[in-house]
Amino acid sequence: MDTKELLKKVKTIELKTRGLTKQVFSGEYHSAFKGRGMAFSEVRDYHYGDDVRSLDWNVTARFNSPFIKVFEEERELNIMLLIDISESNNFGQKERTKKELMLEIVAVLAFSAVANNDKVGAIFISDEVEKFIPPKKGKAHCMMILRHMIDYKPKSKGTNINEGLKYFRNVIKKRSIAFVISDFIDYSAFVDGLKIANKKHDVVALKTEDPLEKELPKIGITKLYDAESEKYKWVNTYSSSAQEKYKQAYIKRSKQFEEAMRKARIDYATISTDSQYLEALITLFQRRAK
Structure with missing residues (x-):
């Protein structure tokens, strides 16, 4: 993507999320996060x-x-965005991939930090720490985070959120609000990392998903590809048993994720690419403010 096209896309994201930022965080942001330190x-x-x-x-x-x-x-907060940029986030329907959903969520959170005079930083994570952007104030800094997120090419396709959490704990000394934004496909591998980070910081998990992960589309016998393991498997999508097995597997994964977050005392929200993330964020912050 050339510079002109990149800047145009960043500006489009800013304009799209500007109104949402004011709507979501005019009251909920303060009541959910302010005064915790x-x-x-x-x-x-x-x-x-x-x-x-x-x-x-x-x-x-x-x-x-x-x-x-x-x-x-404390009136000034550190907002850290721990962003999963692994290959699985390119999955999604034509209207919006999980990566595009993440981009909008990152924009809302970053510009909300600016509006409240807070610092915001980011850590891009695959199965290693790909990029660290130290927390700073200002709109220009937020635009820079979005530019990097749009244009950055990961070195690795895998996922290991623990690497990002470990780096975050070692580098960020001031107590921070840490939003971990991921599809949490292999969440069980880094629940302990979330628990450890949550002892010093305030960790919030934002799980992204796509409708195609909930129900198997009926497209005949097809080869399904796992972007992270890079392996294929043939599946008859018309099979009722395959459809039911796929659906039940999704329900089971979702329940296990939610239970794991509750046990770890991590606030969380699940946001789908076909839904309005505004409602999910408002619900999350209102729940935190109680």
């Missing part, structure tokens, strides 16, 4: 009933009188 503000005289664990012993010793540390809610 506490930052030191000042010291004051100790009053009866204050928590003695908040005593500032250095100041107390210096003035020979008890002083308390006062904390306030």
Whole structure:
């Protein structure tokens, strides 16, 4: 994609998501994320009933009188976008692939961070860390993230989200809101990584899927291809047993994913390429705000 075409596509994404950003995050963003961290503000005289664990012993010793540390809610957040760019995300119907859905979700989250004066960064992940974009403020920085996401060519086709989570934990020291955006096909392999990251940071899983993953289209005997394993399998799509087996396998995977996220205490949302992701995001943030 040449530079002119790339910039045009980025601008189109910005215009498409601008209104959604205002609609989703005018209230929900603050109530769902703001005030989750506490930052030191000042010291004051100790009053009866204050928590003695908040005593500032250095100041107390210096003035020979008890002083308390006062904390306030942190107003500036780090938003980190951990984006699965493996080959399986190119799957989808003609209207929109999972990658295109991810791009719009990334745009909404990034521009929302800008609107709230927060920093936003990104980590592109296949079965290795492909690219790291440090968190910064500003619209230009968000546009740069989108340009890279549109034009970046992954070195690998596989998926190993654990590599990205490990890199994130080592590089980002400040407590952050980490959106892990993936189709979570092999989620069981990195549930423990999500748990570890969630101990220090606030991890949110956004799972993308396509209707073709829910029900097998009736297109005759066809060879299905797994983009990650690079293997083919012949399937008779008219077979009722094949149809039912395919559907039940999807239901089972979905339930197992949801149960795994609940046990790991990870907030999550599942968003399909044929749906309006706006509703799913609003529901997620309203649930977090309760």
